[in-house]
Amino acid sequence: MTFETIYTDGDIDTNPTSNPHLNDLIDVRYSRRQTLMGGMSATAAAVFGGMLLTGCDDDNDGGSDPVTATATAGGSSSAGRVATLTGAAIGQVDSVNWTQTAGPTVTLAGAxxxxxxxxxxxxxxxxxxxxxxxAVSAGGSVTATTSVTVGAASLGFxxxxxxxxxxxxVPTGYAVTVLYRLGxxxxxxxxxxxxxxxxxxFSKRxxxxxxxxxxxxLSASGTPDANxxxxxxxxxxxxxxxxxxLHPNGATSTGGVRPEAEALKEMECHGVSVIEVNRSASWAYAPTSSFNRRITPxxxxxxxxxxxxxxxxxTRYSPDATTGRGTINNCANGTMPWNTYLTNEENWVGYFKREVGDAARRAATGAVGVKANTSLTRYGKTESNTGGNYGWSTVTPAxxxxxxxxxxxxxxxxxxxxxxxxDFRNEIFQYGWVVEIDPFDAASTPRxxxxxGRMNHEGCQIGRxxxxxxxxxxxxxxxxNEYIYKFVSATPWATADATAANRLAIGDxxxxxxxxxxxxxxxDGSGQWLPLxxxxxxxxxxxxxxxxxSQVDVLINTRLAADALGATRMDRPExxxxxxxxxxMYCTLTNNSSRTxxxxxxxxxxxxxxxxxxxxQTTGNANGHIIRLRETGDTSEATTFAWDIYAFGAGSDLDAANINLSGLDPTNDFSSPDGLWFGLPSNASGTIAPVMWIETDDGAYTDVTNCMLLASVPGSVNDGGTRTVTNTIGAATGSVTTRIGKTPGAALRRFLVGPKECEITGIHTTPDGRSLFVNIQHPGENGGxxxxxxxxxxxxxxxxTTPSRPRSATIVITKNDGGVVGL
Known part of the structure; x- marks a missing residue:
């Protein structure tokens, strides 16, 4: 900044030399020092005031100029949002700086x-x-103070x-980057x-x-970095x-036999990706990183x-039953505090062929074969001469x-x-498990x-x-009509294990x-954990x-064991x-067309x-709901709990007395909740009042809207009351009393809507919560x-201008002002 000379008595330039004028020297000096300040005036805050202090700067050039400093805090004070500190000084200032003097430590950008x-x-x-x-000058320094008072966390979009x-x-003020696509x-x-x-x-795509x-x-040395x-x-x-x-003209077969090249491509398109991602100006993945890896069937x-x-x-491949090949139909996940990834095998049954006559052959081998038949039936593998999903069993390999x-x-x-x-009569028993992967070791073998237990594993999330x-x-x-489970480790948690070098050993x-x-x-709102x-x-x-x-028999046949104990049949636990x-703990119950x-x-x-x-129309529980429970004593070791239903999916136009029980409106109505995730405790979205993200995989409400992602601040178990619901389907009618959470209102709102025919699924953030990763699955799935x-x-x-084949992809969502996403 420069000063203009106002009094000009005698200021007529008649000197023909190029020597500098006194005013030029003043301009240079003040320009240098005031540029450090970014201006002389402070921006007044709407809520927070500033403090003004004046000092005498004994400049070493013989002058005595006054130096003043002001400090104000502007912007929002709510958790997760960007706050701005504005300082200004008048006088001959050489440097300025901001320091924090009280409150939870924050990182100051532009300090x-x-x-x-x-x-x-x-x-x-x-x-x-x-x-x-x-503000520091040659003769000393002056200071000013200001403060920011933190408000309650709330959704900020x-x-x-x-x-x-x-x-x-996505909301105004947010940006979307497409990061990682099919192929x-x-x-x-x-x-x-x-x-x-x-x-x-596709083993490398x-x-x-x-x-x-x-x-x-990821740190510069290639090790886990919590920051x-x-x-x-x-x-x-x-x-x-x-x-x-995936194929030029769709899948082909000749006489019911699939081509090997097509089947191989389809298998390799399943499984898991591990990729390195980096952010400079924007997010991108590193195509040739040594960490990159595909894990497939x-x-x-x-x-x-x-x-x-x-x-x-x-099996013929593993006669000693210690190894296997692949993982398939991997749906939800788990993030372990010792830096490993859990992937979970879900609808694996349909990939296998079981010919008519297999049950008789197994039964002929004795009691073991008879029990295997019971197990296969309970898990949905009946006899048929069809080739299983995609007909891979029909391939004649080169x-x-x-x-x-x-x-x-x-x-x-x-x-x-x-x-x-x-043979491979037992191959199907090698699937239905939770699989642990060390993403930091590309040579490691998943376990x-x-x-x-063995089931249609959806997620597997660790508690606190x-x-x-x-x-x-x-x-x-x-x-x-399946069940909700928990596994309690035999080993108490040791904090040091979070940074252990042998991560799979910690998994052991x-x-x-x-x-x-x-x-x-x-x-009555209580519950029990029944030991298997x-x-x-x-x-x-x-x-x-x-x-x-044996216990082995219980774990391989987890569903049969849960049946025997009388567990509660639920509306598709995801x-x-x-x-x-x-x-x-929250669990999405996506929907259930067989609920009567x-x-x-x-x-x-x-x-x-x-x-x-x-x-x-759709019938049953077409729109799903989200149930939650609180362990007795707030301990993960508890064997009893309290529960209620946080939110019921429904169109806002449906009957408020018996269907739209959560009072959803056009800003937050949804159907078929699926993905579910809380913000991380390393940033404001996971502390005090954590944000819960809800993703949908819907077929009941897709005449009105594509699938979506919602954000919520959900409250706690038993913050609502009881409600008696009258159900009616055709001539059948009946009443049920249930427990519901408080009406979500503005603490639940729609954050994202996806493209046509997609599912919104997969979600995580960077530790600071300022970059949100979301997956868009099977857009355009009904086409070809x-x-x-x-x-x-x-x-x-x-x-x-020309239609492009759709591709599942990972996107990154960031807030334009750099704040925590959602807040």
Missing amino acids: NTSTATFIVPGAAAGTVLSFLFT TAVAKSLADVVA DPIGSGVGAYTNDGTDTT AGDHHDGMSYFG GNARGLLVLNHENITQAY LTPMSFSGPVRGADSLK DTTSTLYSRWNITAQTGAPADGTG KRTAL TIAGVKPAFYMGDDAQ KYLDTGTLYVAKFAA VFGQGPLTSANAAYPFA WTAVNPATGE VATADAPNPRAYVDPKTTGG PTNITSSWPANQAGTV
């Missing part, structure tokens, strides 16, 4: 300039953060409207994706149907495929825990010794040993953690870790020994429905999430008709090469 910013931390409302502004457009929509190369020597069905080598996901901060906000490893599941788009696996070496896991395709046929082969070592207390891991079994410690429980809900332990209750060889022989502040008036109960209280605007129904993500930047 040596007149304007500094910081992210307001998650702290109790009313917490004061104080700051000192110092305007709800996004429902939409049927083919684009990802993107993650290894050297792999070309760019042409997206016309001719691409190969992004797979399809991006799903559950975790971000791990790694600009470099990290992103690990994500590839649940399934949109088969039609072909990747070698090892078994760990009680079922390792069990007879039921013996290498006649290969068993990559024949293993998908679990039919007992005539003449093969009854113990399963000569299937059998102590956590407290030193000396055994941690719990919460899981849903994603199928209609906490995940291989412990007690698996299943939930039973009572109508051989020898207790009906879990013995005397059980008539299924004679259990993702689980744990509130980092309270320890309360007669079977409705307190934890699953609705059975109704939901009409579509396009004609037709000659009928492209979505061009996303090619059209995210603008309309495309």
